Amino acid sequence: MAELNEVLDENFNVIGTKSRDEIKKENLLHKASLVIVKNSKGEYFVAQRKATKSIYPLKWNIGAGGAVRAGESFEEAASREVKEEIGINAVVKELFEFTWYSDVVSYFAKIFLAEYNGEINVDLEECEQGKWVNEEEMNKMIEKKELTLDTIEYFLKYKELFK
DSSP states (O other), X not given: OOOEEEEEOTTSOEEEEEEHHHHHHHTOOEEEEEEEEEOTTSOEEEEEEOTTOSSSTTOEEESEEEEOBTTOOHHHHHHHHHHHHXXXXXXOEEEEEEEEEOSSOXXXXXXXXXXXXXXXXXXXXXXXXXXXXXXXXXXXXXXXXXXXXXXXXXXXXXXXXXX
């Protein structure tokens, strides 16, 4: 059965459910959970999207994230995504809300932080590769637009709020 996600109106009220594929095809506003993964050295974990992704192929994301499934909480989705995409069990802490509208994807998200110092093994079906980057490397990736545009925006908001 297809994964179902809740569709939102402009006030972020749930107005129905549709399959993930329908949401992508119609660029419907939906819920997402995004997790910034940071270690005690101040490095951020970034993962490169698969070449086969329909949206932002081969661009980099910070940590992990994705659509919230119908009936799932933002926190449950955040925990699931870090487990699925980068293979970690980590406590996620909600930081702030973020809304993104573009020609290819539109979502209302909660941004989480996971502090993690262990080994990370990316799921190669979900990501091309992953690596830890320091603040300077992250700034270079932002300058070169190697990250997805939405990732750049919510990371800059994170830095503004928590630096």
